[in-house]
Amino acid sequence: MDPAARFEQIHADFLGGHLGLAQRAASIERRALFSRDPAWSFKFCLLEAEILSYEGRSRDVVDTLADGTRSFSPRGDAAIKQEILLSLAHARLGQSQLASEELQQAQRLADSTLSPLQSEVVRAEGLLADRNGQQSTAASSFRKSLELARRQKDLFIEATDLSNLGTEALHQERLDEALDRFNASSAIAGSIHANVILQGVLGNAGWAYYSLGDYEKALVSFQQAEIQAKNLGATDNEILWLQSAGLSLYRLGDLKQAQSYYEEALRAADASHDAARKAVTDTSLGQLLLQLGQLDAAKARVDEALKTAQQIGDKASELDALFLQGQIAARTSNGADTERIFSQVYRDAAGTPSLKWETENAFADLYASRHDVRQAGLWYRRAIKTFETQRSSVQDEELRLPFFANGDELYRDYADFLIASHRSDEALQFLDGARARTLKEGLGESVQATQVQPETPSHTARRLNAVILFYSLGPQKSYLWAIDRNGTHLFVLPPEAEITARVKSYQADVLKSHDPLREGNSEAQWLYATLVAPAQALIPKESRVFVVTSGSLNDFNMEMLLKPGQSGSQEGAHYWIEDVSLSMASSIQLLSRLAPDKERTANKLLLIGDPVATGEGYPPLSNAASEVESVERYFPPGDRTILTQSAAVPVAYVDSHPEQYSYIHFVAHGTASSLRPLDSAIVLSPPHADPDNFKLYARDVIHRPLHARLVTISACYGSGLRNYDGEGLVGLSWAFLRAGAHQVIGAVWEVNDSSTPQLMEQMYHGLAEGEQPDQALHAAKLSMLHSQGVFRKPLYWAAFQLYTGS
Structure with missing residues (x-):
């Protein structure tokens, strides 16, 4: 076959994501043409190296290009392409100085010849800047590359640049913009059948969902992207999506499965000598080990991550590792070293809102542990403000729905602090202000989490002639506020996991058409004793009850709880519905605006x-x-x-x-x-x-x-x-x-x-x-x-x- 036709055929296989097939075919052509047509041999050499680069085989990229120059001295565009590929490979191998020198050489050649590869050179500049944590420089380079690609009608580079710009928007947590970029990239990549780009866009969209707090949707995207990357042979991205899926599982509370994903990502990163991916995964695994209380193992991982990140100049990974180092120090000592680490992270986290509010919350927790109430309160409020500012930047209502998951821990920590400071009513108002935020915004309500209620919760209960039960489930302990006409009453409940397990077990029995009352279902009795009995004295028979639920209680009907008979006996036991008329409420703040139901003249x-x-x-x-x-x-x-x-x-x-x-x-x-x-x-x-x-x-x-x-x-x-x-x-x-x-x-x-x-x-x-x-x-x-x-x-x-x- 004519070399030009064969080149186009193999390049099409590459775009379609058949990386292994395309790489082997390019290698065969390179070797076959080595003696009789060195110029075409080197073109196939560059194509093979580009495919290897997408597979994450950086050492093989360097070796292949060295082999290709044994009988050919590249000039013009061939020399530019070679320097770009070498620069990206050496950057992944942690040889940042050499990578920078090679890219500078590519830039000089492209400028002197006005090469059509200028957009690729500028894109490579952006990729190197991104690896070095220079996000603003990277974004500028990608925008310039996008402009050049559009001028040259290079759809492949245009789709890649849009994906990279989406990633930069993610770094700055401009989430609506990120998803718009990914959608645009996906449309162009689909039009040229560039599956090699589509899998990256799918995974990056997963990061947008993760940043929005939608961990379930993020996990699905990451798992699908990882499968595609594995099928494509794109090891570099496969490692990234494995680590990302592990992070989603971590946030969903499945620590065992998350650890499995992290360890698989680490093995792949070690095998491909990808230092950047290894640093990120070491930090993630260290965070998980800290959560499990394995402080020595966590410290070993974070020390390794910090060392690797500093060696390759990856500022973003270094900052994440430093923050984890501070968290470990806070667990092992309460000294100045912890404050020094957090202060260093805080100075450099200005452009990353999520890390900023996490650091502010970490400072608050540190001062709370020292019983410094004033400083703790100050830092908790700062963290909440940073989080709320970021949430308000998400304009799309559907994307805003899951965002609160990012700040759930902030609100819970501050509420715990307020309760420990004997300010439980303030904690209730604070938590209630955070409930049903998107719903209240859609209804035109003012929704500042810390705003003063138009009336106190007890006034609302009195006006509606009702009792309000407000639940807040948490990992260490949960809370119930019972509100009647006379005031609010706080009760401490078991951890969320214990309650959720009982809820799921009882609900499963109900869905199997069991008869809990006749069977004396133990889960139904335990749930009543735990969730309602503490406030039982405040809920007279035939009461009207509004329940503001949390977590697993949201899709659970509390009417079917089993209340025991007198003295706790089975005789006289009955469902709670026989005692109360129950309604679900989104928040006390919305209930305070509920007018008593009046007879209407028109009932259409x-x-x-x-x-x-x-x-x-x-x-x-x-x-x-x-x-x-x-x-x-x-x-x-x-x-x-x-x-x-x-x-x-x-x-x-x-x-x-x-x-x-x-x-x-x-x-x-x-x-x-x-x-x-x-x-x-x-x-x-x-x-x-x-x-x-x-x-x-x-x-x-x-x-x-x-x-x-x-x-x-x-x-x-x-x-x-x-x-x-x-x-x-x-x-x-x-x-x-x-x-x-x-x-x-x-x-x-x-x-x-x-x-x-x-x-x-x-x-x-x-x-x-x-x-x-x-x-x-x-x-x-x-x-x-x-x-x-x-x-x-x-x-x-x-x-x-x-x-x-x-």
């Missing part, structure tokens, strides 16, 4: 449901028509709009002007997304003109303002599947609250098509008799609980929760 109903089956895994609902009939009969014909069968299409919701209705009711299948909660949807009928568009998505619901007294989502998983720290369960119910609904009923698990119409008929009967939504739902559930059939089990009546808005 919008009912959408009983859709045409789509054939997409959503079978017909055999009892949907009967539920529609049982609900609609409680509203006069002139006050109801009923959209069923082929009329129950997604666009009909918007076209019906839902803001004019007091009641909105859906009878359909529901879907919930854990990775993208606003993709949760109500499954309706497929429109004739667009049969694939049969879902009403949560993301569409939030953009249509509502004034409904009650929205009922009679569908599976209407409450959603995804818990966000500080925000709670996000899905369809959250979306309708965000749109302005006063109250929403949604399901936390799959609902039964036979029992649900009965429950809804009973509830609407109560509403028609003048009961408030919480009272009507409570009575409907009790009617099922007191029945003699299978519907008495919590599986059938406890799926639905009532969520109170504002």
